[in-house]
Amino acid sequence: MDDLFVHQLQDVYYAEKQILSALPKMIEKATNPSLKQGLQSHLGETETHVQRLEQVFEMHGAEIKTTKCPAINGIIEEANEVAGDVEDKQVLDAAIIASAQAVEHYEITRYGTLVAWAKQLGRADCAAVLEQTLREEKAADTKLTALATGGVNRAAA
Numbered sequence: 286m287d288d289l290f291v292h293q294l295q296d297v298y299y300a301e302k303q304i305l306s307a308l309p310k311m312i313e314k315a316t317n318p319s320l321k322q323g324l325q326s327h328l329g330e331t332e333t334h335v336q337r338l339e340q341v342f343e344m345h346g347a348e349i350k351t352t353k354c355p356a357i358n359g360i361i362e363e364a365n366e367v368a369g370d371v372e373d374k375q376v377l378d379a380a381i382i383a384s385a386q387a388v389e390h391y392e393i394t395r396y397g398t399l400v401a402w403a404k405q406l407g408r409a410d411c412a413a414v415l416e417q418t419l420r421e422e423k424a425a426d427t428k429l430t431a432l433a434t435g436g437v438n439r440a441a442a
């Protein structure tokens with residue numbers, strides 16, 4: 286179980302780094318100012334997510350390293366494909382939100398698991414750090430839903 290926990294940490298550490306490099310391209314393609322700004326502020330949070338994971342590796346006495354995560358690569362690859370296919374700027378905003386929410390839901394499931402496993406392994410301290418990130422992922426997802434249903438989808442349609 287401990288090995289599995291560390292593996293999952295490495296997996297999400299890889300994913301956060303992939304997200305860090307994918308987000309600037311999404312920000313550049315977005316047109317809606319609130320969407321652009323929301324993604325920009327989540328980019329800042331994502332930098333903190335990487336640092337928190339490094340902190341948890343250290344707290345747990347594990348080596349700071351990545352393990353390739355094909356799941357996040359697939360989500361990002363699909364996001365890029367869809368964005369490349371959409372010409373209309375307003376439809377592109379709706380597509381970017383959908384892709385960003387797929388990323389957030391991926392992160393929510395990973396951090397939810399990590400928090401539960403950390404607690405089970407008697408590492409409430411690690412769980413508390415991971416929970417801070419989980420809260421920010423959920424908040425980012427909620428903000429994206431508000432943008433989509435609050436005007437971006439209507440503008441796209």
Ligand SMILES: [Fe+2]
Nearest residue numbers: 301331334392
């Ligand atoms: Fe994150």
Ligand SMILES: [Fe+2]
Nearest residue numbers: 389392422425
């Ligand atoms: Fe995120």
